[in-house]
Amino acid sequence: MAAEQHTRDNGVKRRHRQEGPQKHVMIFVLSAVLTLIAFAAVAAGDVNPVFAVILLLVMALIQVFVQMGFWMHLKDKGHMMPIIFMLGGFLIAGTCIIMALYWVWWD
Template structure:
């Protein structure tokens, strides 16, 4: 390993840089997902249920890409932010489900 590709963190361990290749791939994939979602909605000729399901699926993929590559949640040492995000998702889903039950009651 050359010193150009590595840095030393607080613990004295070497950390290899990813480089721009993965970020460029993630960016292209994000743009592709956005274009597909826009095209599906703009077409207007598809079954609306299918479009909703695909939009939610692509939104989940987009969140995973953003969290993994841009916020670096895939790296070590990010367990507490991940737990916090998952707890927030759990609370939001619980609130939505309870609001639906309250409205139906």
């Protein structure tokens, strides 16, 4: 891994680890494999529809965490506020979806 040295005021050198391109390639391949698994489940045709929907939802959830963690760098320090705002947005959107479904199916 590539390392960069930083000097503090007291003269102590510390190393700062950087992500190399190999990690980005690995995450890209993981994203492509997850997409291929989801595509294969739908393209197979003879797969149970309930299983296919559950598999698609699980693959989508994994994709969301991979995308936000690595491509949006939310796994790094100092990103707590964007995470909190995203979770708040998901909570509000989920509440609106549940309310809309409840309203549509109200007898």
